[in-house]
Amino acid sequence: MEYQPIIGLEIHIQLKTKSKMFCTCDNVSEDIEPNTNVCPVCMGQPGVLPVTNTQAIDWAVLSALALGCKIPSFSKFDRKNYFYPDLPKGYQISQYDKPIGINGQLILEYLDKNKKLVQRKVQIKRVHLEEDAAKLVHDPTTKFSLVDFNRAGTPLLEIVTEPDLRSSLGAKISMQELRDIFRYLDVSNCDMEKGQLRCDANISLKPEGKETLSAKTEIKNLNSFRAVEKALEYEIERQTKLWNGGKPPKEPSTRGWDDAKQISYEMRVKEEVSDYRYFPEPDLPPLEFTKDYVKEIKLKLPELPHQKRERLIKQYELGFPEAKMIASDRLIGEFYEGVLSELREWLSSLGEKEKKIEEGIKKLRKLTASWIVRDLFKHLSEEKIGMEQCRITPENFAEFVTYIYKEEISGPAAKIVFAEMFNRGADPSHVIDEKNLKQVSDKGELDKIVEKVIKANPKPQEDYKKGKEQALQFLVGQVMKETKGKANPKIVADILKEKLS
Ligand code: ZN
Ligand code: MN
Numbered sequence: 252m253e254y255q256p257i258i259g260l261e262i263h264i265q266l267k268t269k270s271k272m273f274c275t276c277d278n279v280s281e282d283i284e285p286n287t288n289v290c291p292v293c294m295g296q297p298g299v300l301p302v303t304n305t306q307a308i309d310w311a312v313l314s315a316l317a318l319g320c321k322i323p324s325f326s327k328f329d330r331k332n333y334f335y336p337d338l339p340k341g342y343q344i345s346q347y348d349k350p351i352g353i354n355g356q357l358i359l360e361y362l363d364k365n366k367k368l369v370q371r372k373v374q375i376k377r378v379h380l381e382e383d384a385a386k387l388v389h390d391p392t393t394k395f396s397l398v399d400f401n402r403a404g405t406p407l408l409e410i411v412t413e414p415d416l417r418s419s420l421g422a423k424i425s426m427q428e429l430r431d432i433f434r435y436l437d438v439s440n441c442d443m444e445k446g447q448l449r450c451d452a453n454i455s456l457k458p459e460g461k462e463t464l465s466a467k468t469e470i471k472n473l474n475s476f477r478a479v480e481k482a483l484e485y486e487i488e489r490q491t492k493l494w495n496g497g498k499p500p501k502e503p504s505t506r507g508w509d510d511a512k513q514i515s516y517e518m519r520v521k522e523e524v525s526d527y528r529y530f531p532e533p534d535l536p537p538l539e540f541t542k543d544y545v546k547e548i549k550l551k552l553p554e555l556p557h558q559k560r561e562r563l564i565k566q567y568e569l570g571f572p573e574a575k576m577i578a579s580d581r582l583i584g585e586f587y588e589g590v591l592s593e594l595r596e597w598l599s600s601l602g603e604k605e606k607k608i609e610e611g612i613k614k615l616r617k618l619t620a621s622w623i624v625r626d627l628f629k630h631l632s633e634e635k636i637g638m639e640q641c642r643i644t645p646e647n648f649a650e651f652v653t654y655i656y657k658e659e660i661s662g663p664a665a666k667i668v669f670a671e672m673f674n675r676g677a678d679p680s681h682v683i684d685e686k687n688l689k690q691v692s693d694k695g696e697l698d699k700i701v702e703k704v705i706k707a708n709p710k711p712q713e714d715y716k717k718g719k720e721q722a723l724q725f726l727v728g729q730v731m732k733e734t735k736g737k738a739n740p741k742i743v744a745d746i747l748k749e750k751l752s
Pocket of ligand 2: 263381409
């Protein structure tokens with residue numbers, strides 16, 4: 252029997268507002284002493300009153316709009332009651348029946364395991380605002396659990412999808428797409444390692460062709476893209492076994508994911524909504540959004556990742572994989588276009604005809620994209636830095652690309668120049684001079700060297716004349732060696748062919 256996984260996601264995103272959700276404490280919880288960034292409000296002292304952070308509201312509306320949500324004119328906060336040591340008030344201020352945004356969608360485009368382009372829309376049920384809980388630190392040696400309240404009260408955006416996903420890969424891609432969107436909006440850094448982007452995944456299996464679903468399992472606190480994918484793969488396998496054994500899950504349950512062991516484990520049988528005893532938060536006024544206000548926020552929406560992807564493909568004829576990578580980061584997308592506009596200017600300054608410029612720009616677009624996708628991304632991830640810390644300017648990058656375009660530096664030399672540009676923000680022309688990397692394309696100069704190499708290697712010369720193509724490669728290699736890698740291999744091969752024919 253085949254089973255289809257039915258997957259929905261609940262995502263939490265920490266907003267990087269200046270202050271916390273309902274008090275004036277700074278909104279920073281990392282790299283500071285535990286419990287030093289707290290006040291009576293976020294500590295949940297009796298008698299204190301919360302005040303709504305308007306920046307968080309604006310950003311929540313912006314986020315909901317970016318996800319194509321409708322913004323109802325009325326919204327309010329509610330208390331979600333439960334007891335846990337990381338929740339000092341005994342309730343979390345959240346939103347129940349009147350969230351900020353409803354009925355949105357997440358547009359996914361990705362290559363599946365067979366490299367086939369998948370396009371699908373995941374419906375967004377709701378987007379709401381709430382406060383983050385404190386952080387529990389479990390000390391394995393003393394067996395004590397300690398509470399750090401620095402995180403308590405951080406604004407959290409919760410996004411709930413409909414169960415529209417059908418694969419673990421789709422779930423992972425959804426999370427990556429959300430990260431890209433929220434970084435574009437500049438409302439969260441979405442660093443999963445730091446817990447700024449977190450995910451709970453709901454999954455149940457449906458036997459192919461039938462309508463019956465098993466009870467859903469919720470996997471809690473998945474904190475890396477890999478964990479989202481792996482945990483779901485594991486659950487699909489585990490639940491398939493249960494179905495095949497004639498015992499599909501009957502009760503909804505909550506499970507955790509052990510990343511070290513790569514297994515999920517049962518935590519508890521899931522609470523029902525009624526267990527939370529939601530009721531309206533009496534200390535906060537409800538929210539009313541006028542049409543003008545929503546319009547004003549809408550004007551602040553930037554071009555979004557999927558829009559940029561589409562445009563890069565259309566406007567610059569990029570392939571999907573390149574467009575997806577370049578559009579995944581707003582700054583890299585801007586960088587790419589900055590480099591291209593420099594290159595277009597350079598081409599026009601050469602005084603070429605319009606047609607020649609168009610041909611040139613086509614080559615330069617591809618060349619630039621491949622150096623960004625292959626080399627820039629590699630260097631950024633090796634250095635573990637973001638594009639905002641990259642030392643290469645669009646001007647220098649464009650100049651660098653012109654050297655390759657004009658075949659003035661060889662492939663290996665280009666790698667050296669690029670590394671120097673990346674590591675110290677060096678000007679490409681300086682690196683080429685400094686390291687004497689300019690490719691020798693001068694025919695007269697190469698002619699002499701080729702003569703010398705042919706004389707010194709009679710055997711390969713004979714072999715080539717007998718039809719052995721490899722012998723030519725050997726001779727090209729000898730010329731490269733003679734010139735310390737600076738000869739233009741294409742021109743060398745041409746000269747060799749001419750002389751040996
Ligand atoms: Zn506070
Ligand atoms: Mn929540």
